[in-house]
Amino acid sequence: MNMRRREFIIILGGATTLGALPARAQQREHVPRVGIVWIAPQSVVSPFHDAFRAGLRELGYIEDRTIALEARFAQGKLELLPGIAEELVRARVDVLVAPASVIVQSLKQATTTIPIVMANVTDPVGFGFVKSLQHPGTNITGFSNLMVEQVGKNIELLREMLPGLMRLAVLVNPAVPDAALVLREARASARVLGFAVHPVEARQAEDFDGAVRQASDQKCDGLLVSTVEGLFFVNRARIIEAAAKHRMPAAFAAPPFGLAEAGALLSYGANTPDMLRRSARYVDRIIKGAKPEDLPVQQPVKFELGVNLKAAKALGLAIPTSILLRADEVVE
Structure with a gap:
C-alpha cells in the first residue's frame, strides 16, 4: 500500500513537472x-x-x-x-x-x-x-x-550663400504639429539677421507648385523647406522641381540623405x-x-550638411568655400 502511494506521488509529481515544462519553454x-x-x-x-x-x-x-x-x-x-x-x-x-x-x-x-x-x-x-x-x-x-534649432542653422547657411537675402519663404504643412514651431524659429532667426519671413503652405502634393509660385510672386529671395513630416520628404523631387522652375534657391531643414542627390541646393539636419x-x-x-x-530623452550627436553644385550653377550662384569645407556631401 505504501509502495503504491509512493509510486502514485512520484508519478503525480512527474506529471506536474512535465506539465510545467512546456509553459516555461513557451516563456523562454x-x-x-x-x-x-x-x-x-x-x-x-x-x-x-x-x-x-x-x-x-x-x-x-x-x-x-x-x-x-x-x-x-x-x-x-x-x-x-x-x-x-x-x-x-x-x-x-x-x-x-x-x-x-x-x-x-x-x-x-x-x-x-x-x-x-x-x-x-x-x-x-x-x-x-x-x-x-x-x-x-x-x-x-x-x-x-532638435528640429527647431536646425531651422535657424539652415537660415544662417542660406544667408551665407545669399548675402542679399531680404525675404525668405518658409514652406510648412499646417496640418502637422511642428509647423508653428518651425515658423516661430524662422521668424526669430530672420529678425536677428535682418530680413522678413513669408510662410507658404502645402497640405498635399498638388499644393507644392502653387506654394513655390506664391513665394516667387511675393519676390522672395529663397525658400526654406521644413521636412518635419513625411509629405515633404516623399515629394522632395516635386518640390525641388518647382523651386528650379521658379528659380528659387531652396534649402531643406533635414539631413542630405536623398535630398542633395535629388537636387536640393542646401540641406542640413540631424543624422x-x-x-x-x-x-x-x-x-x-x-x-x-x-x-x-x-529613460531620459536623448538628442542627436551627428549633423550633416549637403550641397548641390549643379543646382547652384543653374541658379547662377557660387557656393562659398566656407560652406563647401563644412559639407559632408557635395553633389556635382
Missing part, C-alpha cells in the same frame, strides 16, 4: 514584437528603416527568430496614422517606435501602456509627450531631433539614420525590463 521562446510606423512608403524611407534594423542586429537580434518587426507604412497619408496605431495596439506589440511627432501623437492617443520610443521628434516636452527630457514620466521616451540606429538600444533596454519613464 517568447519573441518580442516591435511595431514601427512610417509616414512615407517603404521605398522612400528604406535607408532609415534599414538603419533601425541594423541597430537591432548590432545588439544581437535576429529578425523573425529573436525579434519580430511589425512595420507599417502610411504611404504619405497622415489620415491613415490613427488606424495604423490602433491596429498595432490591438496586436499587443511589446514596443512601438515613432520616427515623427505626428506618429507619436497617434500612438499616444491609442495607448498609455505600451512603451513608445520616439526616433526623430521635435519638442517632445512642448507637445506633452514627456514631462521633461531627463525624466519623461510617461510611456514615451526616445530621441529628439536621421544615426538616431534610428540608436533608438534600437532603447527598444532593447525596454524589452529587457527598463521603463520608458526612467
Whole structure:
C-alpha cells in the first residue's frame, strides 16, 4: 500500500513537472514584437528603416527568430496614422517606435501602456509627450531631433550663400504639429539677421507648385523647406522641381540623405539614420525590463550638411568655400 502511494506521488509529481515544462519553454521562446510606423512608403524611407534594423542586429537580434518587426507604412497619408496605431495596439506589440511627432501623437492617443520610443521628434516636452527630457514620466521616451534649432542653422547657411537675402519663404504643412514651431524659429532667426519671413503652405502634393509660385510672386529671395513630416520628404523631387522652375534657391531643414542627390541646393539636419540606429538600444533596454519613464530623452550627436553644385550653377550662384569645407556631401 505504501509502495503504491509512493509510486502514485512520484508519478503525480512527474506529471506536474512535465506539465510545467512546456509553459516555461513557451516563456523562454517568447519573441518580442516591435511595431514601427512610417509616414512615407517603404521605398522612400528604406535607408532609415534599414538603419533601425541594423541597430537591432548590432545588439544581437535576429529578425523573425529573436525579434519580430511589425512595420507599417502610411504611404504619405497622415489620415491613415490613427488606424495604423490602433491596429498595432490591438496586436499587443511589446514596443512601438515613432520616427515623427505626428506618429507619436497617434500612438499616444491609442495607448498609455505600451512603451513608445520616439526616433526623430521635435519638442517632445512642448507637445506633452514627456514631462521633461531627463525624466519623461510617461510611456514615451526616445530621441529628439532638435528640429527647431536646425531651422535657424539652415537660415544662417542660406544667408551665407545669399548675402542679399531680404525675404525668405518658409514652406510648412499646417496640418502637422511642428509647423508653428518651425515658423516661430524662422521668424526669430530672420529678425536677428535682418530680413522678413513669408510662410507658404502645402497640405498635399498638388499644393507644392502653387506654394513655390506664391513665394516667387511675393519676390522672395529663397525658400526654406521644413521636412518635419513625411509629405515633404516623399515629394522632395516635386518640390525641388518647382523651386528650379521658379528659380528659387531652396534649402531643406533635414539631413542630405536623398535630398542633395535629388537636387536640393542646401540641406542640413540631424543624422536621421544615426538616431534610428540608436533608438534600437532603447527598444532593447525596454524589452529587457527598463521603463520608458526612467529613460531620459536623448538628442542627436551627428549633423550633416549637403550641397548641390549643379543646382547652384543653374541658379547662377557660387557656393562659398566656407560652406563647401563644412559639407559632408557635395553633389556635382
